[in-house]
Amino acid sequence: MGIGPGVAPFLTERIGLAVLPHYERAGTEPVAPLGCLDPCPPVLQDPDWSAPGPVLPIRAQAHRRPAGTTIELPAFADPGRPMVLLTLGTVFSDGATLTACTAAVADAEVNVLATLGAALPQPPEVHGAGEVCFVPFAPLDQLLDGVALVVAVGGSGTVLAAMSRGIPMVLLP
Template sequence: MRAAVEAGHAVALATSAGVQDAVGPELASEVEFLAAGAMPMEFSEDAARRTGADPFHPGPELIGEIFGGSRVDLGGADTISLGREWAPDLIVTETFDAIGPMVAADLGIPWHQVGIGPATPAVITEIERAAASRYRNAGLNPVEPRSYIDPCPPQMQDPEWSSRVPVLPLRTQAHRRPHDMAFELPAFADPAKPTVLVTLGTIFSDPDVLDTTVGAMAGHEVNVIATVGSSLRNPAAGDDGSRPSRRPDGVEVHYVPFVPLGQLLDRADLVVGAGGSGTVLGALAHGFPMVLWPQGADQPINAARAAAAGAAITVDSGDEIFLALRRVLGEDTFRDRAQAVAAENDARPSPADVVKEITQ
């Protein structure tokens, strides 16, 4: 969106009204916010009620019902109406979104799909299956996107995957705001030690999992920055509501609330996390090796691909983190592979290049 604005295009974002406060700081002032549809928890719970499945550990079928079914039911008509009013010439939508393609079909305009991590064809098939009946009910005929915009360096992409449409590579980057606010972090007593960023992302920030992960730092000569995600209070302020957060003996830990990932990575040397696509791709863009303990959603896929690229070790439990971290700290191979991915990523087209391509 920033690249499109800088190129002189009119840009709007259509999404749930409830996220406007959260995304407001991310948007250029020229981007118009079009509020439509339900919040993620609402449409996820709706799909879970209909299927009886667990929304926090969904398989492909439930993901299809969440994004191709409930989300469309609770926001498709409103977004189509906004689309008719705003009258775009082009739509860009991420892979899990089934509403953007409906708006494109309604208006008879081209659309492009952008990935958020390694391709997940089984999931996309389920989303399309669930959305098909919604297309029929709306009297719409879906059309293929003009391209698939892929932010995933080739070392991270499934070698068996092939796209039905042309692929436009995109340089991935860690999340930053247009004008990052100052991020105050006390200096570590021994800044010569490697700094580990421990982050479970914004959704799977279970306090027990976070405590276990931070606890695994004990016995290592490291400093730690740990994020508390959006589902926890800030333990640094002593308000987690239950108990003090883990601070292993001999390890200095700084807990932080939500901060754009790029700013955190500027202070780190390696990452221990759950394997969300933003974390994995952002860390690789910096050339950082990882230890990944997947918790749900697409995290097992991202972690497996990072491990296959040789840039990460994937673990199945908190008990395995200690030895995995020892290997990542002690063996140069993981950092070398991560830096090779970063070099490949640096050579890929920029967002400005992709905007120019799709608008031509």
């Protein structure tokens, strides 16, 4: 089974040479892929790519809880304003960065739903033209409901989840 879309032939050859010693140590030989797991949405694929065999499309989904379980999210005073999700993810939780990013986004007249991550027990104090609500860890699937923009550090889970819903993103370097 291969993973697609296809990799440029010169890269495929180099990867093949790099893994050859592992096959030799195991006493086996590489075989051509019989099919392809394809995590890439069609709109992002190279139009000239052709799979080496049958393709099984797989698509990312945002983290969710079991059916029927949700976390109570705060209500905004003006639900008509666009909502921005600000998340530094579950790993990168820095209070100073969260405060600065939240203040910058809150300068716009938007509702800001900001996650505290796993390491920040208290929300920072932030003021701006927009309303800010902080939430502890919550499933991304639920947080993305009604979001017009995601501001994040670019973790794969957040990026793929936002892409799966077509939500634009601003990613921090």
